[in-house]
Amino acid sequence: MSDQAFLSWLHQAIPLTAAMQIDEIDYTGNQLQLSAPLEPNLNDKGTGFAGSIASIATLSGWCLLTLWLRERGIDADVMIAKSEQRYLAPVTDRLKAVATLPDDAVVEQFWQRFQEKLRARLPISVAVGNEQTVFELQGDYAAIQR
Amino acid sequence: MSDQAFLSWLHQAIPLTAAMQIDEIDYTGNQLQLSAPLEPNLNDKGTGFAGSIASIATLSGWCLLTLWLRERGIDADVMIAKSEQRYLAPVTDRLKAVATLPDDAVVEQFWQRFQEKLRARLPISVAVGNEQTVFELQGDYAAIQR
Numbered sequence: 001m002s003d004q005a006f007l008s009w010l011h012q013a014i015p016l017t018a019a020m021q022i023d024e025i026d027y028t029g030n031q032l033q034l035s036a037p038l039e040p041n042l043n044d045k046g047t048g049f050a051g052s053i054a055s056i057a058t059l060s061g062w063c064l065l066t067l068w069l070r071e072r073g074i075d076a077d078v079m080i081a082k083s084e085q086r087y088l089a090p091v092t093d094r095l096k097a098v099a100t101l102p103d104d105a106v107v108e109q110f111w112q113r114f115q116e117k118l119r120a121r122l123p124i125s126v127a128v129g130n131e132q133t134v135f136e137l138q139g140d141y142a143a144i145q146r
Numbered sequence: 147m148s149d150q151a152f153l154s155w156l157h158q159a160i161p162l163t164a165a166m167q168i169d170e171i172d173y174t175g176n177q178l179q180l181s182a183p184l185e186p187n188l189n190d191k192g193t194g195f196a197g198s199i200a201s202i203a204t205l206s207g208w209c210l211l212t213l214w215l216r217e218r219g220i221d222a223d224v225m226i227a228k229s230e231q232r233y234l235a236p237v238t239d240r241l242k243a244v245a246t247l248p249d250d251a252v253v254e255q256f257w258q259r260f261q262e263k264l265r266a267r268l269p270i271s272v273a274v275g276n277e278q279t280v281f282e283l284q285g286d287y288a289a290i291q292r
Contacts, residue, residue: 017197040162052162054201059196059197077191085228
């Protein structure tokens with residue numbers, strides 16, 4: 001499935017992603033970027049709505065782990081278990097969220113455990129911003145073999 | 147402004163709240179509840195989308211502090227500064243988020259500081275769920291006098 005086909009599927013399967021007008025996805029193997037125009041994601045102050053920021057950040061980590069597992073032939077249920085979020089500055093431009101896998105050793109540990117137990121958790125960090133990071137999320141994502 | 151007028155204003159000022167179809171608000175003075183139907187907030191598994199859950203929870207804390215300050219004649223910019231979130235179980239019914247003020251002593255400290263410095267931070271906890279809590283958020287909200 002191409003990135004564009006995955007994005008179309010997202011819009012259909014998760015209606016809020018269509019409402020947020022998430023229109024760009026880029027998966028590189030260890031990072032995944034989602035972006036959306038500011039307008040449907042505005043707050044009352046004319047900057048990015050905290051709910052939209054939390055949402056696109058949470059989703060980018062989910063997409064990263066989902067696509068990483070699919071590359072390995074695994075169709076798993078991926079769920080966020082917990083997260084910590086810091087709002088550093090207002091979002092004044094497109095919402096751009098970049099999710100990044102942890103160090104190779106942590107990914108390897110996750111992958112070993114997943115193959116053994118058919119379920120495992122992976123920490124993923126997400127940054128939102130353009131030139132500067134204006135929001136950070138640290139999330140724990142659980143994957144469970146279907 | 148009545149709760150209903152505030153909800154109409156929200157839908158206009160923050161388009162994602164209309165997309166999420168947030169259709170109930172109830173402010174009691176120390177708690178605020180928001181709720182929305184599940185359908186526009188579904189994920190690919192037919193349960194509540196994590197982004198919608200994070201969003202309605204974040205917003206309920208914001209509404210609570212905004213309305214609490216307005217009751218005291220204060221029109222402040224309220225922003226979430228950071229949060230911790232735990233996803234405990236899937237959401238299978240309406241999304242219902244209840245934000246609760248901390249203990250009186252903490253609220254009093256916030257209020258003293260706000261009046262003195264014209265800015266202060268308040269911790270607010272939010273629970274999402276119906277009979278049982280399926281999601282928890284602990285947020286720090288900043289209020290700054292306009």
